[in-house]
Amino acid sequence: MTIAPEPPTLFGRHDEQAELNQLLADVRTGASRALVMHGDAGIGKTALLDHLLAQAAGCEIIRTVGVEAERELAFATLHQICAPMLDRMASLPAPQREALNTAFGFASGSPPDRFMLGLAVLGLLADLARDQPVICVIDDAQWLDRASARVLGFVARRLRAESVAIIFAVRDPAGPDLVGLPTMAVRGLPIGDARSLLSSTKLGPGDPEVVDRIIAESHGNPLALRELPRGFTAEELAGGFEARGAGSLPWRIEKSFQRQMAELSTATKLVMLVAAAEPVGDPSLLWRAVDELGHTPDTGTVLSEAAGNFLDFGTKIAFRHPLLRSAVYRAATPQQRRRAHHALAQVTDAENDPDRRAWHRALATSGHDEQVAAELESSAGRA
Template sequence: MRGRAAECEALRSLIATVQSGSHQVLVVRGEAGVGKTALLDYVSELTSDFRCVRVAGVESDMELAFAGLQQLCAPLMERFDELPQPQREALNVAFGRGVGPTPDRFLVGLAVLSLMAAAANDQPLLCIIDDAQWLDQVSVQTLAFVARRLLAEPVALVFAARDGNAPTLTGLPELTISGLSDSDARELLNSVIPGRIDERVRDRIVAETRGIPLALLEVPRNLSAAELAGGFGNLAASRSAGQLEESFVRRIRSLPADTQRLLLVAAAEPVGDAALFLRAAANLGIPVDALAPAEAAGVIEFGPRMRFQHPLVRSATYSNADLADRRVIHRALADATDPGLDPDRRAWHAANAAAGPNEAVAAELETSAARAQSRRHRRGGGILGARSNFDIGPGPPRLQGDRRRTSQGRCSSPRSCI
């Protein structure tokens, strides 16, 4: 559990307390992908002498009353006959084992409490509830009821829920999980990338994923070796518009037109160079103040390196822009890039800006390819990679052939031009 020493210690303490005969309740909170499920897996590995039951909420079951509760309690129903008659009747109806009027929720809660206490008579009981925000409301309410009424039973209830969700669990002990520290995030990233990774690319991935482990693991899988070695691909553009979080798309579309254009500038510039961003904005005649609504909405942070709230925001910005708008933005970025200091980046932006065959762009790309090939031989990587990585459109052609094909400007995304 890289970077989770404090969290693991809290879970070990929780288990030790239950082993001594007392109950424990904990709600692990954090955003999607932060590692809540991994921590639940960790605590389950600590409990070889426990009985462990586990349930994970599923969105499709949210409207099915008692669905989550039934799944959690099913392994414990062997102790069902030990419950008082009113509780047995209530639980039978709730779980579809009997017919009758809608069961009293108080009795259902007492029945679940009694069932867990009976199961814990033999050995300590660990109940793990993952994705609690997706459990049906009745099940969440019942489990919160039980959590607040456990006394001397050796029972642990450990929930995992996303930030700002499952308000019924508010007030129970919480463990808030945030992203990994920069150093731990870099270590995790390095552990899943077999080859060389350019420091700028690595730092940008760490910054934009905010150390969220799932994002750190997923983003590099969408990048080529050339991009990881310093290529100018869009770090999130491999995701299609249909795969984007729709909420991000709606937020972007609600912003003023000039704000959206500046977001597109930031999304199209893969290194996040703020100075280049400012020069491109000036080329477009858009005042930098137009970015303020996006900053206020928490979509992007302006600093020495531009940083989107989440990689999916970058993807949403770029993937949902018109091709003509992308070309205009790349043209502004190409014009703003010093050909003496960064000719490869200029060539890449110029290629994305081209709307048709362009001999000058093709020449720039071939020169860039030669430089990249030379660097690759010298240090095992390159800014743009070998010629075979120079797609100029959504499919072939590539640079290895008629130069005219490489300058036709059919780029549907920055990655397709790498």
């Protein structure tokens, strides 16, 4: 569960904000809603989710983010969503309880019936909503593991009057598991709003022609408007924006993030790499893995360098934007990534989380390893 963030300042999103405000009003009056918010990477879907949650005082908030590296880990996202509600499982009928127990590895048995599993999740949400309205948001839903996506799509299509909202933020709305749900397209900002956003960052150069080029090349993408000018010298900006070569917009944003990270201390870069390699965001796990790597960084230095600009340190550790996670992970060498995954495997509980431990061990291995292969086979069997 998540504490609602501070309301972000949004430019040019009046229609989208109005639709989300209406969704929230409906849920507060006893209705249930589902929504698939779709748009390019960096287009502002996460900021709109932050806006929604900032208005959701008095609601129970469940928030998770899909991670590309976890797509093969069955029920990974569903477990994150249901974890805060598992103490309510006693209220479910026995077949639904058994389906959840099997899916999450609490009990052995045949693969859970998808219908029973969907009903179980719906029942948990409805039970939670008896206390207060529930807002469940899933960012970067294009990276959901297929098993979780199927169940969550099933649940979202069957919401009626439980005071529950499920909002998916996804790049492409055409995924088969979310078919039939209401959609909202998030597009680039109009030129006037793009200019206002760029001015608000205080990063844009004063040369009107360069400003125009930044706006044109960003295609109204808010993240690009905020991040692409960072890391360039005044001379580079004055001489022409992004003269270092072409590339897709997400690629160029990642490169901008990597330029910003170049000045960070070695300890901070290490902490960020371990955070990028462990999608759960467990602070205890993160610091134990850093210790396993043989480093004892100064926490104050790491927090001063990374907090706010790159990472949010709370009950969970989260990157400021999903593309930042990708930038950190891709900036590391293959050897550095393997060492990070090895450390995470060493500190992950083999009894309570064997699948995630097997996944880290596999990513830490560069050649053939029969023991790791056996663990992956066991994980696949459980899935």
